[in-house]
Amino acid sequence: MTENEHSVGTGLSNNKLLMWVFLGSECLLFGGLISTYLIYRSRFADGPAPGDIFDIPFTSVSSFVLLMSSLTMVLALSALQRGDYRNNRLWLLTTALLGALFIGGQVYEFTTFLREGLGYTTSPFSSAFFTLTGFHGVHVSIGIVMLMSLYVSSMRGNLRRESAETVEIVGLYWHFVDVVWIFIFTVIYLVPSPTS
Amino acid sequence: MTQTLEPEVGEMSKDQKHQPLGVYTRPKGGNGWRDWVTTVDHKKIGILYGAAALFFFLIGGIEALLIRLQLATPDGTVLGADMYNQMFTMHGVTMVFLVIMPLAAAFANYLLPLQIGARDVAFPRLNALSFWIFLAGGLFLNTAWIFGDAPDGGWFGYAPNTGIVFSPGNGMDFYAIGLQITGIASLISAMNLIVTVLNMRAPGMTLFKMPVFTWMILVVQFLLAFAVPVITVALFLLMFDRNFGSHFFNPEMGADPLLWQHLFWIFGHPEVYILILPSFGIISEVIPTFSRKPIFGYPFMVFSGIAIGFMGWGVWAHHMFVSGIGPISVAAFSLSTMFIAVPTGVKILNWMATMWGGKILFNTPMLFAAGVVSMFTIGGLSGVTHSVAPADTQQTDTYYIVAHFHYVIFGGALLGIFAGFYFWWPKVFGYLLGEKLGKLNFWLMIIGFNLTFGPMHILGLQGMSRRIHSYSPGFGFEFWNLVETVGSFIIGIGVLLFLINIYTSAKKAKGQPPVGPDPWDARSLEWITPNPTPVHNFDEVPVVEELDEFWHRKYGKDENGKVIRVASAEEVCQDGSATDVHLPSPSYWPLVLALGFPFIGYGLIYNLWFCVPGGIMILMSIYAWAFEPPDDPEEGHGEEQHENTLDGETEEVSVD
Amino acid sequence: MTNTDNEKIESPSDAEEEHEHPSDRKYIQIAIILGVITALEVATYFFEDMPGEILIPLLMVMMVIKFFYVAAWFMHLRFDSQVFTKFFVGGLVLATVVYVIALTMFEFWNKG
Numbered sequence: 036m037t038e039n040e041h042s043v044g045t046g047l048s049n050n051k052l053l054m055w056v057f058l059g060s061e062c063l064l065f066g067g068l069i070s071t072y073l074i075y076r077s078r079f080a081d082g083p084a085p086g087d088i089f090d091i092p093f094t095s096v097s098s099f100v101l102l103m104s105s106l107t108m109v110l111a112l113s114a115l116q117r118g119d120y121r122n123n124r125l126w127l128l129t130t131a132l133l134g135a136l137f138i139g140g141q142v143y144e145f146t147t148f149l150r151e152g153l154g155y156t157t158s159p160f161s162s163a164f165f166t167l168t169g170f171h172g173v174h175v176s177i178g179i180v181m182l183m184s185l186y187v188s189s190m191r192g193n194l195r196r197e198s199a200e201t202v203e204i205v206g207l208y209w210h211f212v213d214v215v216w217i218f219i220f221t222v223i224y225l226v227p228s229p230t231s
Numbered sequence: 232m233t234q235t236l237e238p239e240v241g242e243m244s245k246d247q248k249h250q251p252l253g254v255y256t257r258p259k260g261g262n263g264w265r266d267w268v269t270t271v272d273h274k275k276i277g278i279l280y281g282a283a284a285l286f287f288f289l290i291g292g293i294e295a296l297l298i299r300l301q302l303a304t305p306d307g308t309v310l311g312a313d314m315y316n317q318m319f320t321m322h323g324v325t326m327v328f329l330v331i332m333p334l335a336a337a338f339a340n341y342l343l344p345l346q347i348g349a350r351d352v353a354f355p356r357l358n359a360l361s362f363w364i365f366l367a368g369g370l371f372l373n374t375a376w377i378f379g380d381a382p383d384g385g386w387f388g389y390a391p392n393t394g395i396v397f398s399p400g401n402g403m404d405f406y407a408i409g410l411q412i413t414g415i416a417s418l419i420s421a422m423n424l425i426v427t428v429l430n431m432r433a434p435g436m437t438l439f440k441m442p443v444f445t446w447m448i449l450v451v452q453f454l455l456a457f458a459v460p461v462i463t464v465a466l467f468l469l470m471f472d473r474n475f476g477s478h479f480f481n482p483e484m485g486a487d488p489l490l491w492q493h494l495f496w497i498f499g500h501p502e503v504y505i506l507i508l509p510s511f512g513i514i515s516e517v518i519p520t521f522s523r524k525p526i527f528g529y530p531f532m533v534f535s536g537i538a539i540g541f542m543g544w545g546v547w548a549h550h551m552f553v554s555g556i557g558p559i560s561v562a563a564f565s566l567s568t569m570f571i572a573v574p575t576g577v578k579i580l581n582w583m584a585t586m587w588g589g590k591i592l593f594n595t596p597m598l599f600a601a602g603v604v605s606m607f608t609i610g611g612l613s614g615v616t617h618s619v620a621p622a623d624t625q626q627t628d629t630y631y632i633v634a635h636f637h638y639v640i641f642g643g644a645l646l647g648i649f650a651g652f653y654f655w656w657p658k659v660f661g662y663l664l665g666e667k668l669g670k671l672n673f674w675l676m677i678i679g680f681n682l683t684f685g686p687m688h689i690l691g692l693q694g695m696s697r698r699i700h701s702y703s704p705g706f707g708f709e710f711w712n713l714v715e716t717v718g719s720f721i722i723g724i725g726v727l728l729f730l731i732n733i734y735t736s737a738k739k740a741k742g743q744p745p746v747g748p749d750p751w752d753a754r755s756l757e758w759i760t761p762n763p764t765p766v767h768n769f770d771e772v773p774v775v776e777e778l779d780e781f782w783h784r785k786y787g788k789d790e791n792g793k794v795i796r797v798a799s800a801e802e803v804c805q806d807g808s809a810t811d812v813h814l815p816s817p818s819y820w821p822l823v824l825a826l827g828f829p830f831i832g833y834g835l836i837y838n839l840w841f842c843v844p845g846g847i848m849i850l851m852s853i854y855a856w857a858f859e860p861p862d863d864p865e866e867g868h869g870e871e872q873h874e875n876t877l878d879g880e881t882e883e884v885s886v887d
Numbered sequence: 888m889t890n891t892d893n894e895k896i897e898s899p900s901d902a903e904e905e906h907e908h909p910s911d912r913k914y915i916q917i918a919i920i921l922g923v924i925t926a927l928e929v930a931t932y933f934f935e936d937m938p939g940e941i942l943i944p945l946l947m948v949m950m951v952i953k954f955f956y957v958a959a960w961f962m963h964l965r966f967d968s969q970v971f972t973k974f975f976v977g978g979l980v981l982a983t984v985v986y987v988i989a990l991t992m993f994e995f996w997n998k999g
Binding site: 108 | 949
Binding site: 043044045046047049052053056057059060061063064067068071074075078080155156158159161162163165166184 | 353354418421422423425426429430431432433434435436437438456457458459460461463464465467468471472475476477478479481484485486487490494497854857
């Protein structure tokens with residue numbers, strides 16, 4: 036305690052601070068991609084327009100899946116903090132599965148668009164759309180890999196209560212990716228898009 | 232991601248006394264290259280950054296001389312038009328991304344932990360990783376010369392000019408991917424240093440007792456953390472356009488060519504301050520030391536730096552006054568650009584007020600620092616002339632602009648970095664650089680610099696266009712162009728003298744004991760450690776009570792309030808003899824991980840299969856990194872020749 | 888730059904050490920709220936006649952609420968140090984301001 040009186044650091048974990056700085060910086064990355072999309076959403080050349088092609092009910096379901104994966108993520112952390120390793124693993128796996136389900140939905144959406152004539156090179160709109168959602172998808176996939184690594188590490192008995200912070204940090208990343216999708220879902224899908 | 236976040240504790244060892252050049256020897260790891268490639272010591276990484284950046288500096292300098300040779304006479308034939316395009320593009324890219332930024336990183340890495348009283352940065356392995364990724368990216372970019380064509384679209388790479396239609400060669404691919412790689416390095420090091428400053432300060436060192444250099448580096452890291460993602464977006468879009476046929480910059484499909492310009496300059500203008508603020512920080516250390524006065528208006532210095540950091544985000548479109556952004560945008564950005572001159576002016580006034588009435592010693596570092604204040608003021612003033620949009624319309628794409636940004640980046644950033652070299656050389660290597668050669672180096676550089684870039688103001692206003700490989704006789708351009716070429720070679724001789732100075736000073740110092748503590752009667756905490764800095768930095772982490780803590784330990788006031796010396800440097804400085812300090816263990820994985828990136832880069836350009844080994848290397852390294860034991864209990868530490876003692880101050884390195 | 892007033896930040900006290908996280912029940916409540924808002928958002932899709940001047944602000948408000956709930960509860964910003972919030976909000980605000988200006992220059996708001 037006497038040591039602390041002199042201490043001037045934030046007293047916060049280095050790792051968590053690093054993750055938050057990273058997430059702050061990611062805002063600029065996704066901001067750039069989203070702005071690019073917004074500028075180009077009405078420039079669909081001769082290809083399909085966003086308003087014609089988006090399948091709102093389908094995307095709503097996959098958005099809901101991703102949203103709920105945030106719940107399971109936070110439950111995984113909370114289980115680990117209690118020392119409940121069984122439930123921790125269960126929720127980690129559920130989160131990864133929900134993430135995978137979301138990615139599966141994205142693959143389905145992309146292939147459907149492709150069949151309907153919206154390829155990556157069809158128009159500035161299509162390039163911007165696939166790039167934005169693709170970047171997000173890659174972020175989700177990296178999250179799934181991290182979750183599975185945590186799961187395996189827990190199976191081998193290496194993920195103890197003391198390392199709950201590692202799960203918390205992966206969780207921060209996961210929730211951030213979810214929050215980005217909350218933004219994308221509203222601004223890109225729900226706000227009425229131009230039609231041809 | 233988390234795999235890279237494991238806490239890092241460990242230990243390393245060292246006996247560095249009386250070794251002027253090799254500051255570091257790690258008997259366990261051997262004396263040689265293996266020690267350097269696995270190091271996680273912030274000081275060694277700083278030296279590596281410096282050495283790599285100086286290497287690229289020579290390349291960029293040779294490119295500059297070739298440009299000047301081509302332009303020495305009308306209708307020059309030294310370089311063809313195509314080669315000229317590659318030359319000026321690579322000169323710009325190299326000097327900005329591979330010289331000034333890493334040189335700033337060199338100083339930041341070496342000095343920042345010392346200035347805040349820390350034993351290392353928050354994430355030593357990530358620190359090594361940023362260096363190796365930077366080096367991998369820089370070398371990757373320069374291999375474009377070997378593979379046929381270098382980038383030729385300017386350092387700003389305006390799309391669609393840099394798209395596949397107008398730049399069909401591979402040059403711009405190297406640009407897009409190479410800068411992507413160095414961007415990752417900058418981002419990692421920015422996050423690392425931010426955490427370091429926030430969490431690793433010595434007891435008592437509140438934010439407003441930090442040296443101005445540390446402050447400026449902190450501001451720069453925030454700028455990097457937020458600006459790098461923006462150019463990352465731009466470079467990705469360009470890469471997708473070129474390699475996968477997307478239409479981000481294809482006007483035929485309805486794309487907007489201004490998109491690139493916006494994204495690039497949203498990054499590009501903060502980047503300008505990323506280049507200059509470290510140098511501002513360096514001379515804010517040098518000027519008080521050699522004026523024998525504390526820095527004038529410390530809080531103003533800090534806040535103006537922060538203000539520049541903020542305002543730097545609101546002026547980007549002044550690079551686009553002639554791009555057709557509309558009168559309202561032009562007016563708004565014109566105003567904001569004029570305002571940003573205010574905090575910069577505050578800094579210049581504060582430096583002058585620091586010198587005012589001081590007992591100024593014109594040692595080489597001080598000469599360079601004074602050079603920054605004067606030359607940067609010229610560059611700043613010509614910058615204000617750009618903010619006036621009608622005038623800028625005349626100046627755009629002429630040599631007037633070239634004059635301006637060389638006055639701020641050469642006259643401001645680079646001269647400041649040279650001030651830093653001369654100032655901190657004894658701290659890093661244990662010997663002083665020769666004053667005689669140093670002064671000659673300064674005068675040649677400053678004369679050559681003004682001969683080279685001063686006349687560009689005139690040529691620009693006379694209408695000579697930049698980025699054009701030749702000019703016809705009869706426009707009145709001949710005389711000044713010749714003068715500029717002569718000037719550029721004078722700069723070249725100046726830089727050569729710097730290298731000779733290093734060589735002769737090192738030779739003279741060989742076999743001599745290292746320079747005593749505190750050769751400059753300096754003010755900040757890094758000088759409490761002996762020269763060169765021992766591997767563990769501080770024998771005992773100092774408790775800080777004052778701004779300029781080191782100076783306050785040497786000086787006090789007598790009963791009349793007069794400043795008197797109360798302690799000699801020898802009494803104040805530590806002797807570097809501590810042996811019981813835990814330091815982070817070296818690691819192979821930063822290097823291996825970084826080597827994966829060029830593979831992916833070549834893969835994207837030539838054959839996607841090359842990406843596979845690159846990806847495997849990266850993935851494997853991340854897992855190896857995560858599972859590598861953070862601490863090696865077998866490894867000794869402290870001074871190798873002495874008894875192995877364990878434990879002691881582990882907490883000092885592993886925060887929390 | 889979000890940290891200029893960091894000096895105020897105290898070292899961790901013992902109380903902070905074991906800052907209590909909300910119960911699982913609370914997390915589930917939050918998730919239900921999020922789910923309901925999402926349902927409301929999606930519901931707007933079926934009211935095709937709703938004019939954009941009402942619809943878009945409505946969607947934005949719901950989006951911000953969802954964003955806020957996830958950041959505050961699931962990402963623990965409510966309970967954690969202010970420093971984290973500052974970094975995140977710093978990046979968020981900077982991104983918003985810079986890109987809104989950029990979109991304005993593309994005349995996005997009047998041309999879409």
